[in-house]
Amino acid sequence: MSSRRQYQREFVRTFFTSPTAVEGDDSAKMLRSASQLRGMQAPDAWIPDNEDATAPSMREEGVENIVEVVSEHGEEFPGEIHPRIVWHRDDPSTRYEGFQQMLRIADPEAGAVEHVDGFVIPEVGDIDDWKKADEFFTIIESEHGLEEGSLSMSVIVESGAAELALGDLREEMGNPSNNLERLFMLVDGEVDYTKDMRAMTPTGELPAWPELRHNTSRGASAAGLIAVDGPYDDIRNVEGYHARMEENRAKGMIGIWSLTPGQVVEANEGPLPPETERWLLDVGGSEVELDDVEGGQAYDGTELGLEELDEGMYRLEDGGEIHELDEEQLRERLVEMVSYVPSMDDIVDSMAEFEAAKEAGRGAIAMTQSATLVVDGIEVEISTDRMWDEATYQAAGTPIALFRDVHEHRPDQHDELKERYGPEVVERALDLDV
Structure with a gap:
């Protein structure tokens, strides 16, 4: 079975998570709602989250919901789809559970995998742990007759060990003993990182962790991957969200976790070049x-x-x-x-x-x-x-390269881009040599 996926994106602005199963008559309602998002409300990467966002007792049902909703709506969804499964660097049984979840979602007979671009692996540890996850991907592709490397792997950096592993990527990727070339996004998870580092603040709020964000961005740049910041949980603080994104962009970290469709809009529009000077x-x-x-x-x-x-x-x-x-x-x-x-x-x-x-x-x-x-x-x-x-010239071209990447991969946003800048400016930007 050949893959129809393309991993040519240079930028991911938005990483939007949705619970895979919630209590109620329709446990898949959050997934179904997210699958209908379009335009600036739709993320570049949609993450049906079968880990932290979903209660452990609901995760089996969550897998079924992912298969059902993605099979039905995945073809029309304008962004990429990367379910997050369970994993833990210190728990073999959790890793095996995550493997089983991926195996079920990737079954071609279930109908979802042709719209699934990859999986997000949380709670990774050192580079050997990343290789364990990669090996499961390879087994799943072989088991289901998928093209080797067709499923991308994104990881959430939530531990000191995972942060140190960022420095090993350039050496490890491309070795014949692994398929780590399948890596796509490196995502910060500041909450669990804070727990792993045993960090404390007087107020109990999370430390800012600018070093982690810098290290993740640097690791992504060195390995040709995409860096994404973790969740900004003060969802009503739009100004703070903007400030965080602006600070991240100065580090080369364009993407950010979005917890609500409103944050998706802000994060989709924030990195775009300004409309007016x-x-x-x-x-x-x-x-x-x-x-x-x-x-x-x-x-x-x-x-x-x-x-x-x-x-x-x-x-x-x-x-x-x-x-x-x-x-x-x-x-x-x-x-x-x-x-x-x-x-x-x-x-x-x-x-x-x-x-x-x-x-x-x-x-x-x-x-x-x-x-x-x-x-x-x-x-x-x-x-x-x-x-x-x-x-x-090359430095000034980064915002234009972002715009062109969005224009190429998000045709559902073309009308909004033309309205924002005017058709003439859009065409001139596309004609540049960047």
Whole structure:
């Protein structure tokens, strides 16, 4: 039996888990509801969760529900489907139970496996434990006549041993004694990681674990895999969720766990290039977004004050500090305080300009951004120059590469992308050489 799956995705924005069985007349209702999600509400990776999200007494029924719902709705679901089964690095009986769950879900006669892209393995330990899981995948593929390597394996990093194993991946993947090339996503599980590390905080809240997120992102980059952050359980704190995702993206970790369809929307849209450009002003150590008004970019706050004095001098009050500056000094000071966030249209323009310069034989060009800053009614013209070379071009291309990856693999989001950016910008982004 040949595989129809493709593992060409460079990005996964959303990792959305659903209980496989819940109490009630229809125990599969959560799965059925998730299978109907479309557009920005549908995740890149849907995880029917037969581990933590499902009570142990319901897991047998959960396997049956996965088979039933995925068989019926999997073909129309726009994202990838990766059920999470049970596993534990220290418990052979749990590992065997997980093997049996995968064996039943992957049975071609049950009708679900043709829509299942892989499985998520929780609670892994050292690299030998990863190899045990991989061996079960190989056995399942052989047992059911599936193409070897057709089922991807994603793991949840929930222990110190698993974190250390991230450093072994480059050496181990590709060895003839394993099929670890099937690895796809590396997902952080901060809750169980905290337990495994015996960590404590005064409030009982989870530590931030920036080191874990960095190590997972680095391990994914080194091995050509995809890094995904763990769950953000304060589901009403949209601002906090955004801040977490922005911090992750600075580490190269684009994906994040989503617990609700609302979080899926936020996580799907968050990494996409901005619709419009923004100017930010550093005031008192915090970045404030300037208001786009007729005549320029205006600061509307009390932490920064500007007053025009006699003979071309100005008084600038910044967080209680007062500076008397001439016009050029004022301009230089404000240039140091501002930063520019380009829109997708602007990124595409800059990249197209650099591509044209390369064709003309130029290796570097200067890009200029200008604006009129308005502080206390006083207008100040500023401009910033940034040199673009090949490295700058490649770095700037990451948001466009993400956009193109989404466009290729999520046709159900095409209309929303066109509405967000406009058809012309979408086409120009697709025409770039990134």
